[in-house]
Amino acid sequence: MRRTAAGRPAGPQVLEADGIQVAFAGRQVLANIYLRVQTGQIVGLLGRNGSGKSVLLQTIFGARAVADASVRVNGQRVVPAFRRPGLLNYLPQGPLLPPSLPLHQAARMLRVDLNAATARFPELRPQFDCRIGELSGGSARLLQTLLLLHADTAFSLFDEPFSGVMPVHVETLAEEMQRLKQRKGLLLTDHRHAEVLPICDVIYLLHQGRLVKLEGNVREQLRDFGYLAQ
Numbered sequence: 314m315r316r317t318a319a320g321r322p323a324g325p326q327v328l329e330a331d332g333i334q335v336a337f338a339g340r341q342v343l344a345n346i347y348l349r350v351q352t353g354q355i356v357g358l359l360g361r362n363g364s365g366k367s368v369l370l371q372t373i374f375g376a377r378a379v380a381d382a383s384v385r386v387n388g389q390r391v392v393p394a395f396r397r398p399g400l401l402n403y404l405p406q407g408p409l410l411p412p413s414l415p416l417h418q419a420a421r422m423l424r425v426d427l428n429a430a431t432a433r434f435p436e437l438r439p440q441f442d443c444r445i446g447e448l449s450g451g452s453a454r455l456l457q458t459l460l461l462l463h464a465d466t467a468f469s470l471f472d473e474p475f476s477g478v479m480p481v482h483v484e485t486l487a488e489e490m491q492r493l494k495q496r497k498g499l500l501l502t503d504h505r506h507a508e509v510l511p512i513c514d515v516i517y518l519l520h521q522g523r524l525v526k527l528e529g530n531v532r533e534q535l536r537d538f539g540y541l542a543q
């Protein structure tokens with residue numbers, strides 16, 4: 314079997330989350346969820362505040378233990394998924410890397426070439442010698458997203474990667490995601506729907522604990538479900 318430098322299988326891969334049920338204090342947040350992402354795809358996950366998007370990403374990554382959760386790659390169960398080398402990485406809604414960590418070191422740890430990862434963002438170059446905590450909020454978000462995007466994993470899960478990033482960089486980051494999906498599968502949640510919708514191959518909406526795959530007129534359905542105002 315052909316493998317990438319990180320030792321992961323190089324062929325197409327399918328990540329499935331199945332039968333995910335999560336309740337807090339008797340309130341069902343996720344009910345029997347099924348979600349599928351394959352390499353070469355960007356999958357968008359939308360939903361109103363509190364609908365359970367972050368809980369779902371945490372569960373798929375394995376950061377949240379959920380009884381009976383089935384997360385599979387090419388049909389094989391991988392729980393927790395983060396233990397499988399080269400399988401997936403995850404940008405949480407909060408900070409990913411410790412503030413004291415120098416950016417160069419973070420890139421080395423993730424085996425990412427910082428120059429290549431930021432090639433389309435020359436303004437970031439003067440910040441290469443910074444520690445994560447010395448970066449502005451938007452720059453830190455952008456750099457952490459770029460590092461995970463360029464890391465050699467089959468999948469990346471992004472929880473609000475555009476948050477705090479200025480519009481001109483959001484546009485370029487969305488283009489980078491489209492370019493890099495040739496190498497991996499992306500599962501992305503972000504309320505910047507104007508940027509998310511055009512780059513996604515598949516759109517899911519989390520609504521009242523259920524995951525709905527949107528097909529056809531996506532914007533109209535998002536309005537019907539009360540996610541978009543108009």
Ligand SMILES: Nc1ncnc2c1ncn2[C@@H]1O[C@H](COP(=O)(O)OP(=O)(O)OP(=O)(O)O)[C@@H](O)[C@H]1O
Pocket residue numbers: 337342360361362363364365366367368369406
């Ligand atoms: N540890 C916890 N204990 C109790 N309730 C929790 C816990 N974690 C999350 N929740 C609840 O689960 C629900 C889903 O939260 P989650 O953070 O996944 O929402 P979200 O869709 O990501 O929202 P947003 O768009 O605001 O980021 C919320 O009602 C939240 O209060």
